[in-house]
Amino acid sequence: MTDRGAPGPRPYQEGRTLTVVPRLDGIDLSGTVRLHANECVLGPAPGVAEAAAAAAATAHRYADVTCAALRRAIAERHGLDPGRIVCGNGSEELLDLVGRAYARPGDEILFPAHSFIQFAIVAWRMGAAAVEAPLGPGFAVNVDALLDRVGPRTRVLFLANPNNPTGVEVPARDVRRLADALPAHVLLVLDGAYAEFAAPETGQQALALAAERPNVLVTRTFSKAYGMAAMRLGWAFGPAPVIRALDNLRGIGNVGGPAQAAGIAAMAAQGHVARVAAHASAERAWLSARLAAAGFAVIPSAANFVLARLPEGCALSGDAAVRRLAAAGYLVRANADYDLPDWLRITVGHRADMERLADRLAAIAGGGPDGDPGAT
Numbered sequence: 426m427t428d429r430g431a432p433g434p435r436p437y438q439e440g441r442t443l444t445v446v447p448r449l450d451g452i453d454l455s456g457t458v459r460l461h462a463n464e465c466v467l468g469p470a471p472g473v474a475e476a477a478a479a480a481a482a483t484a485h486r487y488a489d490v491t492c493a494a495l496r497r498a499i500a501e502r503h504g505l506d507p508g509r510i511v512c513g514n515g516s517e518e519l520l521d522l523v524g525r526a527y528a529r530p531g532d533e534i535l536f537p538a539h540s541f542i543q544f545a546i547v548a549w550r551m552g553a554a555a556v557e558a559p560l561g562p563g564f565a566v567n568v569d570a571l572l573d574r575v576g577p578r579t580r581v582l583f584l585a586n587p588n589n590p591t592g593v594e595v596p597a598r599d600v601r602r603l604a605d606a607l608p609a610h611v612l613l614v615l616d617g618a619y620a621e622f623a624a625p626e627t628g629q630q631a632l633a634l635a636a637e638r639p640n641v642l643v644t645r646t647f648s649k650a651y652g653m654a655a656m657r658l659g660w661a662f663g664p665a666p667v668i669r670a671l672d673n674l675r676g677i678g679n680v681g682g683p684a685q686a687a688g689i690a691a692m693a694a695q696g697h698v699a700r701v702a703a704h705a706s707a708e709r710a711w712l713s714a715r716l717a718a719a720g721f722a723v724i725p726s727a728a729n730f731v732l733a734r735l736p737e738g739c740a741l742s743g744d745a746a747v748r749r750l751a752a753a754g755y756l757v758r759a760n761a762d763y764d765l766p767d768w769l770r771i772t773v774g775h776r777a778d779m780e781r782l783a784d785r786l787a788a789i790a791g792g793g794p795d796g797d798p799g800a801t
């Protein structure tokens with residue numbers, strides 16, 4: 426008998442994983458205030474759930490696998506060519522498709538340090554090297570440091586703008602300088618998951634670059650400002666050959682009918698998006714000031730969350746603080762997986778919830794009863 430080698434698949438090799446909430450076993454999470462996942466506390470626009478429910482009534486039929494009506498709705502809103510849009514099962518799927526289309530073992534995927542963790546995961550999935558460029562003070566993206574690290578094996582440069590978990594926005598002029606200086610063999614992916622919360626010209630310029638350059642792609646999501654995280658809906662806009670590549674690689678029915686209908690309804694409800702963005706802007710300012718007053722170092726945010734470092738002398742790690750807060754009914758995100766073990770990322774929520782959370786955080790920072798590290 427011929428030796429066919431070991432039976433079964435090769436052993437799975439663990440990669441970097443998403444650890445959104447660290448070790449909370451044993452804590453009852455029902456009814457907790459969710460400020461850990463950058464969800465939209467104002468929910469989806471009126472009419473979105475109804476549109477999804479109406480589409481669910483024909484759940485026995487396959488939905489349009491090309492998402493034509495949804496792409497038209499997105500294109501109309503942003504003044505784009507619908508033929509250069511591809512929809513995804515969340516923008517996460519689109520980032521993954523970028524890796525599958527353009528990265529191979531030995532290639533490099535470049536991004537600023539402390540970028541959205543999926544960029545490293547995409548590289549790992551493809552056997553490509555994840556290359557991080559150092560940041561400037563205050564987690565500012567350093568365009569020159571990024572350009573310095575571009576080499577012949579660099580295939581993709583991911584830039585989340587604003588970035589998660591830092592909340593930092595890269596000014597439009599810096600993004601243009603990066604796009605201008607980037608060699609043609611590198612695809613610049615401008616991840617605009619939080620674009621609606623930032624300066625309007627940041628998002629508009631990203632789309633303009635993707636319209637005119639052969640190597641710029643924009644990804645956007647319905648998960649954040651549109652309040653539709655569970656719908657799993659995102660889209661990408663860019664050069665026709667890049668869109669074709671992603672379109673060929675995606676799952677054929679990657680976006681379900683209820684999600685498509687919900688997306689179309691949401692695009693027509695721009696007043697809601699504006700209200701969500703205004704709420705995030707006002708409330709992140711309040712939360713930032715409150716945390717700073719309690720001794721936290723706070724990074725100015727252009728998104729719907731705030732990144733804050735536990736005060737000097739606080740005996741708790743970020744993970745321990747997250748467990749303490751979860752036991753008290755508040756979920757926030759620890760950031761050890763982002764190499765930021767003393768930092769908490771807190772989503773902007775309802776004021777009353779944030780007031781109570783801020784009191785807890787102040788107690789933790791001050792080493793009060795809630796801050797007693799012995800009780801973890």
Ligand SMILES: Cc1ncc(COP(=O)(O)O)c(C=O)c1O
Binds near residue numbers: 514516517587645646
């Ligand atoms: C920067 C960034 N990009 C992309 C995503 C993916 O979001 P989704 O797959 O829900 O569209 C997220 C989610 O948190 C994010 O923070």
